Amino acid sequence: MKSIPTLAAAVLAAAACSHAQPPPSASAEPVVEAAPPPPVAPAEPAPAPRAVEIVATSVYFAFDSSELSPETRATLQTLFDQARQRPDQDLRIEGNCDERGTREYNLALGQRRADAAKNYLVGLGLDASHITAISNGKERPRALGDDEAAWSQNRRDDLMPATGAVSQASR
Numbered sequence: 001m002k003s004i005p006t007l008a009a010a011v012l013a014a015a016a017c018s019h020a021q022p023p024p025s026a027s028a029e030p031v032v033e034a035a036p037p038p039p040v041a042p043a044e045p046a047p048a049p050r051a052v053e054i055v056a057t058s059v060y061f062a063f064d065s066s067e068l069s070p071e072t073r074a075t076l077q078t079l080f081d082q083a084r085q086r087p088d089q090d091l092r093i094e095g096n097c098d099e100r101g102t103r104e105y106n107l108a109l110g111q112r113r114a115d116a117a118k119n120y121l122v123g124l125g126l127d128a129s130h131i132t133a134i135s136n137g138k139e140r141p142r143a144l145g146d147d148e149a150a151w152s153q154n155r156r157d158d159l160m161p162a163t164g165a166v167s168q169a170s171r
Contacts, residue, residue, distance in 0.1 A: 052085040056160035058142075059117065060152065063098075066112035068120055076117060079159055080124045090162035091126070093117050095135040096142070098151035103137055110135030117157045132162060 057079060059072040068076070083091060095110030095117075114133035122128045143153035 052082050054079070054082045054086055054089055054091070054161040056158070058156045058158050061113055061155045061157075063151070063155065064101075064109070066109065066116045068116055072117075073120065076120050076159075077124070080121055080126060083121070083126055083130075086161075087127075087130075090130045090132065091121070092160050092162040093131065093133045094140075094158045094160075095133070096140055096154055096156050096158065097136075097138045098154040099138050099141065099146075100151065101138070107135050107137035110137045113155075113157050117159065 057075055059068075059075050061067070061072075062069075079091075083089065093114045095112070095114030097106035097110050097113075101109070111133070114135055118128070118131045118133040121131060138154070141150070141154045142156065143150040145151075
């Protein structure tokens with residue numbers, strides 16, 4: 001019976017040696033592990049967004065009118081978009097007229113023009129307490145002359161960022 005364990009050991013040894021082993025690699029270079037990436041430096045904070053500037057602009061009116069044209073509404077929309085991003089900035093609207101008409105009439109017409117632009121901006125969503133509307137009447141012409149070319153330049157509202165404190169009485 002001694003022969004059975006010896007025979008089993010011989011069969012196992014023969015079977016273990018019968019499997020082909022892969023040949024050793026031709027290059028005997030040592031395996032080098034890649035170095036870990038360098039630590040990532042903390043990212044610099046993104047630069048603060050530049051504040052949007054409110055660009056002074058003018059809108060124009062027909063003779064003896066304070067009606068806002070489609071072009072005027074588009075200009076006011078652009079101003080609204082700028083002002084909405086600058087809630088810290090007040091606006092000033094100055095209504096102007098051409099030289100025709102009395103001083104008193106033109107002061108009232110200039111105020112109606114300034115108020116029309118203010119009301120449109122408030123309707124879009126600006127806070128009325130941040131908008132000052134005044135009239136210059138015919139006292140500040142942009143163009144001198146006694147013709148339609150000059151008069152059309154003087155029938156306007158000038159819209160600009162307010163500088164300095166604005167009295168509550170004029171709001």
